Amino acid sequence: xxxxxxxxxxxxxxxxxxxxxxxxxxxxxxxxxxxxxxxxxxxxxxxxxxxxxxxxxxxxxxxxxxxxxxxxxxxxxxxxxxxxxxxxxxxxxxxxxxxxxxxxxxxxxxxxxxxxxxxxxxxxxxxxxxxxxxxxxxxxxxxxxxxxxxxxxxxxxxxxxxxxxxxxxxxxxxxxxxxxxxxxxxxxxxxxxxxxxxxxxxxxxxxxxxxxxxxxxxxxxxxxxxxxxxxxxxxxxxxxxxxxxxxxxxxxxxxxxxxxxxxxxxxxxxxxxxxxxxxxxxxxxxxxxxxxxxxxxxxxxxxxxxxxxxxxxxxxxxxxxxxxxxxxxxxxxxxxxxxxxxxxxxxxxxxxxxxxxxxxxxxxxxxxxxxxxxxxxxxxxxxxxxxxxxxxxxxxxxxxxxxxxxxxxxxx
Numbered sequence: 001x002x003x004x005x006x007x008x009x010x011x012x013x014x015x016x017x018x019x020x021x022x023x024x025x026x027x028x029x030x031x032x033x034x035x036x037x038x039x040x041x042x043x044x045x046x047x048x049x050x051x052x053x054x055x056x057x058x059x060x061x062x063x064x065x066x067x068x069x070x071x072x073x074x075x076x077x078x079x080x081x082x083x084x085x086x087x088x089x090x091x092x093x094x095x096x097x098x099x100x101x102x103x104x105x106x107x108x109x110x111x112x113x114x115x116x117x118x119x120x121x122x123x124x125x126x127x128x129x130x131x132x133x134x135x136x137x138x139x140x141x142x143x144x145x146x147x148x149x150x151x152x153x154x155x156x157x158x159x160x161x162x163x164x165x166x167x168x169x170x171x172x173x174x175x176x177x178x179x180x181x182x183x184x185x186x187x188x189x190x191x192x193x194x195x196x197x198x199x200x201x202x203x204x205x206x207x208x209x210x211x212x213x214x215x216x217x218x219x220x221x222x223x224x225x226x227x228x229x230x231x232x233x234x235x236x237x238x239x240x241x242x243x244x245x246x247x248x249x250x251x252x253x254x255x256x257x258x259x260x261x262x263x264x265x266x267x268x269x270x271x272x273x274x275x276x277x278x279x280x281x282x283x284x285x286x287x288x289x290x291x292x293x294x295x296x297x298x299x300x301x302x303x304x305x306x307x308x309x310x311x312x313x314x315x316x317x318x319x320x321x322x323x324x325x326x327x328x329x330x331x332x333x334x335x336x337x338x339x340x341x342x343x344x345x346x347x348x349x350x351x352x353x354x355x356x357x358x359x360x361x362x363x364x365x366x367x368x369x370x371x372x373x374x375x376x377x378x379x380x381x382x383x384x385x386x387x388x389x390x391x392x393x394x395x396x397x398x399x400x401x402x403x404x405x406x407x408x409x410x411x412x
Contacts, residue, residue, distance in 0.1 A: 022051040037068040056097045105135035106144045113147045142190040174231030226257035260289035297326030313405040330372035337365035347404030356400035356410040362386040
């Protein structure tokens, strides 16, 4: 009997204190859901003590315990202890699961940045340097990237030759944003906001002369990186759009990666250098590849504006594409009205034919209000402007067949 009792004790101890693959109890999940962090903390400590080996799926549940302890700390000293505990947890996470897909490296740096009063600036910079250089893939959260930028900005802007370093920093972060957009599309708007914030901070460094020189001297390593090049080309389009280096880099970017964005900027660069006919080939490629309806519509409208007055038939063709891509784009109808009016001179229309086109233009711009009520006033004003060119008395029904490329019968 005693032997059986001793055997049971040994089995119990081995089970409780030496489990190789144990899991957190359901009580832990319940406590977390009920925000009973005190009970959850006790269960977490038991898990750490009892489980000889741990799985990543279970171990990552502990993060909420440490973050809750920081939030519930009653004084600065207690908070510092809890912050250190969280950093210790992240370091242990990295040690246990070195190939983890979590953001542990960037989280360590971000936590230190968030509680910067408790750490030396050099410690924070070192943590970010390690995270960005060694584990760049861990930077998913846009706020982590912004923190990295801010830390580096504070170091570089004080340096005598810091301008080039700041531009390098900017394009390194932009390249990471471009990579992340493909993986984490839910953060796209946040990445856009991040880039705008950085542009504001670096408005002096992104002026034409500085960016032009930087674009000319870009390293071979960077020039061969499609995500880095896309960021550079986007900046050149905004700050150096008429500079030949924009065309050079835009062409290289498109050769590296043929997508809707690179095709679009290459087309813009060609247009800016006077090669509109060649540019249209790449505008078409961009519109074909673009998946976002709103962006596709906006870009098609932009192409139509380039053609307005010189080739109104082609301009209308792009506006029709824009309308299909985004029926709620009210600017399409307003631009169509302009195209029709421009066609009067292009097609040598006179008399009733010209009046018919003015009526058609007026009817067309009023559709902008149906697409977006915010454009109702502007649409009505434009329609009234076009109607002033119609001399046919009210009440007299008129129907005119308009030829040229318009090919429509208009009644009023």
